[in-house]
Amino acid sequence: MEERRIGVYVCNCGTNIAKMVDCEAVAREAEQLPGVVAARSYKYMCSNPGQEMIQQDIRDLKLDRVVVAACSPRMHELTFRGALQGAGLNPYFLEMANIREQCSWVHEDARAATSKAAALTRAAVKRVVFHEPLEKRYVDMCPATLVIGGGVAGITAALELAGADQPVYLVEREDHLGGNVARVDLTAPYLDSARDILAERIARVRENSNIRVLLESEVQQVTGFVGNFTATIRTGRDGEVATTEARIGSVIVCTGYQPFDAARVQSYGYGWFPNVVTSFDFERMLRSGRIVTDKGAPPRYVAIVHCIGSRSQEFHPYCSRVCCMTALKYAHEAKSALPEAYVYDLYIDMHAFGKGCEDFYRRSAEIKTIFLMYRKGSAPEIRQAGPKYDCEMLIRVNDQLSGEEVDIPADLVVLMVGMESREDAGKVARMVNISQDKDGWFIESHPKLDPVATTTDGVFIAGACQAPKDITDSVAQARAAAARILGKIARGRIEVDAVFAEVDEERCSGCRMCNELCPYVAIEYDETKKRSHVISALCKACGTCVASCPSGAIKARHFTDQQIFAQIEGVL
Amino acid sequence: MDFEPKIVGFLCNWCSYTGADLAGTSRIKYEPNVRVIRVMCSARVDPTFVLKAFEQGADGVLICGCHPGDCHYTEGNYKTMRRFPLLKRLLGDYGIEPERVRLEWVSASEGHRFAEIVNDMAAKIRAMGPCLARPALTEDPAQR
């Protein structure tokens, strides 16, 4: 092997690293390693001057490999690869040592942290020796998009793409579009008609020849890879079933949420008391104009209870984000339909954070909604009222604002059920290869800066399937997803990562061990040659096949055995 | 000098490495004994890597992947899960204590869990003492 010329760059990250790790010492130690011709530490390696320093060294010192010991490669690997490329070096001649997230930030003993940082850097140096030049490839981008879920997010995404003259398949499980918004009468905080909102959008969907709406349909399978997916969509109920094969370039998952099952909270007696209803039951009442108790009379006391299933240790720890405003909307609606009624609103914290929301909250108070604040974790209890009361039920609540335990009269109790991820979200996730968090919501690629992409190229998430969201935020997200796709369509082709697995056919003995292991069906067996090979565009570089190949015939680019062995040697 | 174990951690890029990063961004403190090697998926962890680590003097090996069902590659972690029992048995036959090798599921949101695992493992191995695989290999020829 020819002698390498390696540059090692140790980032101080301000004081983020330097506080715990003696960066200078790490650099000095790295300098001693074979092949290392320069080792420097610098305040901010990711800054322009930092990057320029690397580029300068590449040119001046004829570096052929670069090690950056800094933050997590998940953060800046691309940045530094860019720097290498800018200096004319193959970007994959870079290796990063994570001495911040997994060293300086997590350790308290500076000596141990420094020695660990040095070991990680050494491992990177040893590894980078074996790095190979890799090239990005390009594949065609099919302009069609599959939108899974015909709720407001799905409709928006479809309209956005179709508006740019791109074909869209809009797949909805129900026999109508609109999702959960279709179950809603008015929207908060401006009390617009949800029906009008949907009617307009659905009409536009229908009139747009670029959108193929598939109702009563479910996506059965999505195969392929970014830009070149094939989706199998099954349409129809038991009797007549049709299957559509669609060639698509991207997928937007807009499967939304399901309401929390209120019966799970014992103290509210949902399912037991006839006049305890959920928010969606109440919407139905509002839409039919018949807001009545089971006795058929209009309620004199309406109580709205927040956070059913949300913000609880027992059920969902998260806030469902929309219920507060919906509850205030109900207060308005109840006051409108039942001008004589008293409306109670039992909340924990009033989340009126959106535009116009605080104003809406104020107006809810002005129309004499009586607010009671209960403590998170101590849910109000509902019980039947005795004959001496002029109401159906009594709600016992420990009002935090007065410190008093009070009984409030109620004829109708509306439970603000929270949002939860759909029961079958896991199925969808597996189908399109995306992940779910502990609550079942789909995980975005980056919570701050990439809220609609997923870790699977070409698959996007929008709306409440990612986390609870109101209409306006869902719409923004749906458009953001569309933007990503339009960007790719505009370029006409997609970059495919240079990292993938490949079979050395000279060494493959056709044992077929790997064939079944690949989750992406990327390994094909050639019956005539009796050899397997990887369709690289499908490969996601997980390395399963590499680990199991008994012949060692499969190589994971950028994660070769040799590289990892070297790294193991380095860390120890 | 007190014995400080060296633990090699193989972490999958998507969940566990992210989780370990999260431990960092959350400033959750843990023992510095683990040295992480990032792999794209825990299924990339060839049992050979584990043997290699012990050969190189590791006192413990930690393999972390996404929780079953969460794998970024759909089911890579199931493959890891399948490989692990035989690996454990093999290592047992080699005379390496079972506590020295762990397969754990750490999601991207489990910075705390990662820290706990590392601390626990470091404490246990510290109590057990060094792994003798490497000294056995590098013995003096005269002592054959």
Place this chain on the structure above:
Amino acid sequence: MAERKLQVALYWGAACGGCDVAVLDTNEFILDVAAAADIRLWPIAVDGKYQDVEAMDDAELDVTLFNGAVRNSENEHVAKLLRRKSKIMVAFGTCAHLGGIPGLANQFSREEIMERAYLNNPSLEVGNRTLPQTQTDCAAGQLEIPRFYARVYRLADVVEVDYTVPGCPPHPSQVKAVLTAVVTGTLPPRGAVVGASERAVCDDCPRKKEEKRVARFYRPWQIIQDPERCLLEQGILCAGSVTRSGCGVRCPNSNMPCRGCYGPLPNVRDQGAKFISAVSSIVDSKDPEEIDRILAGVPDIMGYAYRFGLPGSLLQRSL
């Protein structure tokens, strides 16, 4: 060159003698060998003393075929001696290559082995507590027998090996091939494995390979196998996929699974680790308990993984 006959030594270390038999199994070819070469040392067939070897000039021998592992001080001594006297040192057969069957003893300590062989063996006379000693004083003076090492080594662990001929034993055709190559001077670059394929046994195996998913493992005698289909797919632990071919698929062709005697493939560092990786990858379950249950059907994992190669594995021995 033609005038000078080839100077050849064959030696056995810790071995069963099968490799020597394999040389003889070349049948009449051995006569061609004899015609072309002087066999200077071959303890199984030719009388010869170590002093004769010691008396040779360095590099006087053209080639030494060393079979057997290094188990004791004599093995090592002779290996080093022959190395000095030979131009080419060939690790001949799996024992020399990877430790072979004797290498399985690396699961046990010297004391355990001694105990088992001399103290606690059902075939021993009751009450006998005699253990071999390296030095024994007797009427004839002080006797010295080789020291029994703590573990088994590959030939390559004690001397530099030029070529490797794997197999337990090597197929006679390989013996021919290697000797022919030496005679004709057509040897591959140093360090090469001679007479074996670069691919796995599966490559030569005529059995039909389809989907690999195993829900239960069987010992060969536990099922009536499909003679056409891949043994592993039928749940029989066949090491063919992790083993270098060259043997002529002798075992699978005899309805027996490959045991891996030809050792790992060129890109594989540890045959056993790869074996368990490959075999367990195809377990058809996602349920941890079921996986455990299925894998419980794999007996003696060390024995299966390293039947022929424990000293050649990464960790070489049990602690």
Place this chain on the structure above:
Amino acid sequence: MAILANPRLVGELEHYGAGDVVKCYHCGNCSAACPFSKEPFIFPRKSMRYLQMGLEDKLRGNLEPWLCYYCGECSEQCPREAEPGEVMMSMRRWLTAQYDFTGISKLFYKSWKAELSAIVAVALLTGLGFWWWGATHGDIRHYDGPQAFLASSFVHAFDWIMGGVLLALLLTNCARMWWFSMGRSRINVPLTEYVRRAWLLPVHFLTQKRYRECEKKRPWAVHLALMLSYVTMLVLIMFFLHAFQEGPEISWPHHSLGYLATIGLIGASVYALRGRIRRSETHYKHSHETDWIFLILLLYVAVTGIVQHALHRFGAGHAANILYLAHMMGVVPMLVLEVPFSKWAHLAYRPLAMYFSELQGAAILAREKSAAPAVRARAA
């Protein structure tokens, strides 16, 4: 035992001017802003909360509204424009109505028309009665002496009778106030404490010293001037009426005080009326009907009183008598209606509340100290 909330209470209090209470979202700013708000009486938020929730009994026994002098600090800072100051004011009105067992007070607060009618009725009755008595017992042209149209002896007797009735009414109301706030509550104050701290009553009554603690001093000064003027005038009339009736020469020891009081009364009521018209200060921003009626009545009485006095001194006995009638037609309704049933009642309630609250506060703090050291530790 939980208390049953009464959602109707807010609607009820709206009549008393507490309409903005619904806007409160309980940020607690007002309680922290209020200079009087001290442990254990943290207000006005808590009182507003009782009101919002309809905890009628809690509110009825609540002394906090009386501790508030409506400096307006809370209302100015209130982020929701819930007007806590005004809400406290309206609670005082409501409490006045609650203390009053006759229900008249409630009627007046709920309907300004009823109050106005009652005033007119009492005025007419007074006018007629005095006219009849005067006409039958004297001559309208004579201001004093045996032919006097309305002899001071008669007026004096009338005063005392009226005073007795008023006192009886006020005392029963005060007793009810005691019952709601002290008697019924679980805080036990021993009788000795009542005696020991009794001195607080006249001090608060006469100095309004707590009002002075407000950041703004002018409202206190105006209020004190008005209050002292009123009391002075009341005392002068109750005990020295004859000195007023005599004349035409001026009895300086009495009259000088009377002039001062008149200036105070006219000045303060004009100031207050002007303020309410211009809404110049926070506490003048919201005016209940009863506020207007009270101020106008006060101004009317003061002006008629001084003009009558002037006429008398300048010898226009005829005119003075007529104006005296008119004056009495104002004074009597003011005293019999305003004092026990309306705003003027706070003359008694506020000092009482101060007194009660001191007793209660001491008791509460003592109890807390022994019962919950942990709570205090946390706060510290």
Place this chain on the structure above:
Amino acid sequence: MDAEARIGVYLCRRGTGIADAVDFHAVAEYVAKAHGVRLVRDLGFLPALDPAELAAEIAREGLDTVVIAGDSPGFFKPAFTRAMADAGGDPLRVRLASFREHAAGMRDATDRAKATLACAVLGVPYGLAALPDTTSVHPDTLIIGGGVAGIQAALEVAGADKKVYLVERTPTIGGHMAMFDKTFPTLDCAACILTPKMVAVGQHDKIELMTCAEVQEVTGTPGSYRVKILQRAKRVDADACVACHACMEVCPVSVPSEFDDGVTTRKAIFMAFPQAVPNAYVIDAEHCTYVQSDGQRCGACLKKCAKEAIHFEETDRVVEVEVGNIIIATGYDIFDARRIERYGYGTYPNVVTALEFERLTNASGPTGGAIVMKTKKHNRRTKQDEWVFAPDGPRPKSIAIIHCVGSRDANFNPYCSRVCCMYSLKFAHLVKEKLPDAQCYEYYIDMRAFGKGYEEFFERIKEEGVFVVRGRSAKVTGSEDSLVVRGEDILSDKLLEFPVDMVLLAVGLEPARGSEKLATLLRIPRDQDGWFSEADYNTDPTGTERGGIYVAGVCQGPKDIPDTVAQAAAVAARVLRSIVSGRGRDSRDSVSLPEIERRARERAGAST
């Protein structure tokens, strides 16, 4: 269209600004003439309606459809729906005609109201009938504002190989986010995620980055705007400058640093922060002695600059560009805490704003991330005592964080600033992390932890030992070195007066200065709080009244980073959509009333 339709139209007002702009009488007269309208009633300003009365009227008039029109007709819908059901009619035939939605900021609000009502009477979605015509689109895009929203939008659009002009007023892009230390709730470092994006913007060959620049004039029509951009003189050649700091070292002028929110100083030749993009110095002409003295004095930097990158002769110039779309991403300014005197900001040195604290906790801030109290230092130049954050300053032993400063307050900004709760919790965490023994109090009204992972973060903060006090503190009193925070703890029913070392004011967000001017320039409306009005709250949160002009991020209303980024990308979708298809949309007011009527009738006809 149902020939037998019997429609009742009810006009109602809730008293928002829009109601004043509409001539209800004219609208009533107009709609009375519409086909099928049997009844038009102007209900005026009723707080509530009596459904029984309405039901009687509906039955009496035999109405089969009710249209409620006004500034917020939705409020009355449930009453009418009930009345309709009670009268035996179809409760679904209650329609809304909201003037608010479509009439905001219109040239002729009454016409818009008429159009809205005409559509509602015909049962045609207004959005369909009033959809503006398409226009051709110039492929270039202008983005105003280089904060995270502008950066994200620029990268999205440029990522599709489309030309972008990114105009930023200050010398660097990055906006407020670049000033932050950590981002909630994941606590990842803001700079770490932002700087790569900034670098990407700086390096992108499709993005023309114009810092120190302002939009001066916008003419043209949707799809083809001509924009004059004032490029202020930077007086340093960004390409030549290597950011060696030599010039800065010799510059004698010292002014408060904008980037550090005034807690440190900078020179007249300066770079906002080390990672600034473009990574070059600029000269602040306003404070530069050389510029101010017309070259008579100073000029030290000029002599010092080895690369001869300084060009004092450079002057402001106007650049004119043509673009098809304009994205407004001007962000926000923070509320001026001086306006609330009782908190003592500006009086007490250790009452600090969130942004100051953000810089204080930042590793790149004045103390390297150490949380210290301000200490008095004598400034020899000004001969005055100044309160500064010194790295060796005393560590506060207790810190109070007051939420909702300037927000949710009728006296200041009535709206919720949306991010303060979470950033306050973040600060509490940082205090606990950096000063584990320090007491930290959070005075809040409602803890608005609504986003993904936020509630969990709140729980974590409580576990870390932060005292959360439910109650907004009312005042801060004390002296220069000791402060007392007085506030009510509603949950424990106590009036708390904590002596603290430092008070942190969680100041709210306000529209960026100059947004009024920009609104006039672009002829787009702003809401009552000064934020730019979106076209439709629910369905078009990023569009504006005018075609080809969009809003992204906080300039439309307070927002956290994920929501800002999502919005910025959403805007990019709109822009890309128009560029890819070659068709944009004209402004909303481009469609006339008769045209809307015609289209609505056509659609109504088509639907029967």
